[in-house]
Amino acid sequence: MDTDANGGDGGLEEFEVIPAVDVQDGEVVQLVQGERGTEKTYGDPVEAARRWIDAGAETLHLVDLDGAFEGERENADAIDAMIDAVDVPTQLGGGIRTAEGAVDLLERGVDRVILGTAAVEDPEIVAEISEAHPDSVVVSLDAKDGEVVVEGWTEGAGISPVEAAERYADLGAAAILFTNVDVEGQLEGVATEPVRELVEATDIPVIASGGVATLADVRALADAGATAVVVGSALYEGNFTLEAAQNAAESVE
Template sequence: MFLYPAIDLLGGRCVRLRQGDYSRETVFSDDPAAVARQWVSQGADRLHVVDLDGAKAGTPVNGEVIRRIVGAAGVPVQLGGGIRTDADLDAVFSWGIRWAVLGSKALKDPAWLLAAAHKHPGRIVLGLDAKDGYVATEGWLDVSRVKAVDLARRVQDAPLAAVVATDIATDGMMAGPNFAALAELKAAISLPVIASGGVSSADDVLRLAQAGLPGAIIGRALYEGAIDLGSVLQLVRATAVPDRRLL
């Protein structure tokens, strides 16, 4: 199982939101690159970065900060937030990003998502942000009437790297993931499913591993000390076989 410490960027700073609400932010650091080095020093072999400004603007915004994170981390970085054109993809890959997470544009233009996946095989991740099972877009500001599972089924045969499944109701709330929704998605598609939202304890991580989830993104629980990254990495590496599709 792979763990992805999360670095969410707003105004160039490392923050965490509660349930995707931009008015409920907690600032954890003015130096996101230092945060990246911190997680890598504790054993992280990959990072998950979200450009929250980009998600609202519809195009990546924090490019300079993201380039510093990539340079400081020295490990593969996954990036989401505002990536909606071929030019955006070319830009983020030029910054050294390994995987690009596509969310809003994937719902509005699945054909573009499929074309991007074939152009960049193994480097595109479908970001499924869901509220009550329905896909949310535009930085979680809009909720569609498309079920997350249905969108995932529609594109699962493309050469995507994975699906990041985020339950908005649990994100940042330190109350545990939506295990039922994750199980439903995992059973519905063949792509690797990376859990995101609500992971708040080592027990949560172990339960995800035991359920066969190949990856999990952890945010607030790391920043508030509820999860010790080094310890939980040792736990999952001892109990779960990594999914090589995520290498």
């Protein structure tokens, strides 16, 4: 996402539905609750990115899943190919562990970097990157059983999402990406209360992710106050179209 997508208060002007392009071993995949071995593949990343743009996507959510697990960007070539192939803003996460690495990606053409483990281990990295590139850092708060988890959702960080969101807002984060791991990838619906709590706890935008299966889920997250939702499996499985999801969100008063 670039600054043109933001209103004067730093939030998105309107609710946005953002397709996810998660890459593992060079292919688009979706995992169930973030666990390796549960993946279902959906083909070439560039083809997927172009498909969502043709469908009307205004932003793409890119994730190097191998990077998230291993701590190094394992799918850099595939990510670079997508960045070169699309003309919409991108936000990228997975394996970004240093300020230098984040800045390199921003200068390479990524609009926003998503920091998870790096931000938990060294919160000041958010301020360092944001000072040089304002409005460029999205902090990923992935929660399992009410606790922030890191290292590819395998380790607890000992902090609640609300406590973490308050910390990163003060450090200059542009947005919070909240993924509810308890419902992620299961296509069984969303849990709105954790999203609502985050929205009420921080003044920066909250992007929701995890569990979206129906248009009602999209509407529920918009009603909970999220400024955007990242959708993966439901779009790839054809539960609904991107256009229908955006229309559903816009119907929320």
